Amino acid sequence: xxxxxxxxxxxxxxxxxxxxFRTDRMExxxxxxxxxxxxxxxxxxxxxxxxxxxxxxxxxxFLIDGCINTRAAANTVAMxxxxxxxxxxxxxxxxxxxxxxxxxxxDSYHCAELAVxxxxxxxxxxxxxxxxxxxxxYPLR
Numbered sequence: 001x002x003x004x005x006x007x008x009x010x011x012x013x014x015x016x017x018x019x020x021f022r023t024d025r026m027e028x029x030x031x032x033x034x035x036x037x038x039x040x041x042x043x044x045x046x047x048x049x050x051x052x053x054x055x056x057x058x059x060x061x062f063l064i065d066g067c068i069n070t071r072a073a074a075n076t077v078a079m080x081x082x083x084x085x086x087x088x089x090x091x092x093x094x095x096x097x098x099x100x101x102x103x104x105x106x107d108s109y110h111c112a113e114l115a116v117x118x119x120x121x122x123x124x125x126x127x128x129x130x131x132x133x134x135x136x137x138y139p140l141r
Contacts, residue, residue, distance in 0.1 A: 013102035019075040020068045027061045033129065036121025038114050044070045046118040048077070050126055057081050057089055062118070069108035073097050073115035081119060089123055092116060 009017070027049075029035075034050035044066025051059040060078035064070050076097045081089040094112035098104045104112060 016101045016103045020072040025061045025078045034122040034126030036118040038118035040114040046074050048118040048122040050122045069111040073111040077115040
């Protein structure tokens with residue numbers, strides 16, 4: 001390990017490191033109850049898949065095409081939303097994500113905005129499917 005590698009591990013919080021390297025939520029749900037995709041100006045993309053039971057988020061998974069900061073933000077959003085009633089998930093903000101991660105670089109705050117935006121789109125999709133249940137049977141991609 002060189003000095004640059006050691007600097008990376010030393011300058012980030014445990015929360016950031018866990019969320020940046022956790023991969024167990026990275027999966028596609030074929031017919032999710034809610035789906036949202038958000039692409040930032042930087043080119044990074046976050047896709048969020050929600051499984052909801054009785055208006056409570058039971059599982060959140062995601063895919064990203066982006067940097068390690070985007071993965072940390074997406075994992076954090078998934079962790080924060082899971083287990084919450086849908087209405088409470090709407091209260092998750094980019095500031096909540098950045099505060100939890102503690103060491104998200106300031107120039108990567110947009111990664112938190114990107115992940116939260118994908119969550120909001122998935123929550124909107126969930127509500128739309130509640131009004132029109134037939135839409136759930138159509139493929140996403």
